[in-house]
Amino acid sequence: MTPEESHFTTDEAIRLDVFLTQSLGQTRNQITQLIEQNCVTVDGKATAKSGLKLKPSQNVHIRFPEQKSTPALKVDFEVEVLFEDNDILVINKPSSLTVHPAPSVKEATLVDWLKHKGIALSTLSGEERHGIVHRLDRGTSGAMVIAKNNEAHEALSLQLQDKTMGRFYLAVITPPLKEVSTIIDRPIGRSAHNRLKMAISETGKNAKTEFRKLLPSNDESEELIACKLYTGRTHQIRVHLESISRHIMGDHLYGTSAKSDKMERILLHAYNLYFTHPTTKERVSFTAPLASVMEDYLQKHFDSKELHELIDPVRIERLFSTESL
Structure with missing residues (x-):
């Protein structure tokens, strides 16, 4: 079987390994292995330097080695x-x-x-x-x-x-946000104190999230919010909320150890996803129904009459204006 190939063109000055990490969605280690295996050329010339500084409009060609198939583990769930x-x-x-x-x-x-x-x-x-x-x-x-x-x-x-692919999330947080709209644009990197966590780090990768108020809980101690990602860093929403002393209910890694938070899962849901279809070139949008645990929690702790009107996907998308980009 012929190995797969792919081509990209740079639009800015950037390191080769960083560019391919962003373009392919792989880890930096995987990209380094591809480069060291002589699978990458820049403007037709092979390179083994992960840190090669690329210039705008350079052509990067990746020739992937054949992948060895591994057997799937037994699956006892549906999606x-x-x-x-x-x-x-x-x-x-x-x-x-x-x-x-x-x-x-x-x-x-x-x-x-x-x-x-x-x-x-x-x-x-x-x-x-x-x-x-x-x-x-x-x-x-x-x-x-x-x-x-x-x-x-x-x-x-x-x-x-x-950033022409967009993602909107729903989350239940405590305490409520102060402002109707909150934008956090702070870099994220691995936490120096807990390797399981990410943290705000001036040496980390740029990260931007916008949060919008949707509905306070019945006792006003919690709040349903909508979140838009402008970047896609690990734990981005959770880290940015932690940076303003908020946490998502059920998040026992970034949240508090309050006895009142007995949720078995984090109340964070990727609610809506839109992008341009790769073949038809039409804009498509998909909404993922809430899981029963999150739906039940919202019905119990929030005004159900307002809830479903407020989480209409079209309404949520309109909340996030292009002025905040």
């Missing part, structure tokens, strides 16, 4: 499919499901489920991330798009990079 065609699969990821295999992950993942379904997937980012264009944290539920071929994967990855 809701929101949409599927020859190019993409949009799903509603359940909470507690890890997206892709890793040495520390022992249970079946979303990738294992995809393999059991016999779905043809992109291999652009390697065996362990079959077709995964973007990820959600294990505890976060909601909308995800999967690429079923390399052309779709590349097109969607570019939309992530140029």
Whole structure:
């Protein structure tokens, strides 16, 4: 089988490994391995330097080595499919499901489920991330798009990079936000105090999130908010909320240890996802229904009459004006 190939053109001065990490959605270590295996050329010339400084308009060509197939683990769960065609699969990821295999992950993942379904997937980012264009944290539920071929994967990855793919989240936080709209634009890196956490770090990667008030809880101690990601850093929403002394209910890593927070899952849901379809070039939008745990919590602690009107996907998208970009 001929190894897969991909092409990208730079639009700014940037390190080679950083550029490919952003373009392919792989880890820096995986990109370094590709470069060291002589799989990458810049303007037709092979390079083994991960830190090579690229200039605008340079052409980067990646020739991927053949991937060895690994057997899927046994799967005892189902995943809701929101949409599927020859190019993409949009799903509603359940909470507690890890997206892709890793040495520390022992249970079946979303990738294992995809393999059991016999779905043809992109291999652009390697065996362990079959077709995964973007990820959600294990505890976060909601909308995800999967690429079923390399052309779709590349097109969607570019939309992530140029921010034409949009994601809106719903979260229940405490205490409520002070302002109707709160924008946090602060870099995020690995925490120096807890390797399981990320933190605000001046040496980290740029990260920007906007938060909007939706509805206070019946006792006004909590609040349902909408969140928009302008970047996609690990734990971004949780870290930015922690930076203003807010936390998501059920988040026992970044939240408090308050006895009142007995949630078994974090109340964070990737509610709406929009992008340009890689083949039809039409703008498409998908809304992932809330899981029963989050739906029940909202019905119990919030005004149910207002709730569903306020979380209308069209209304939420209109809340986030282009003026905040």
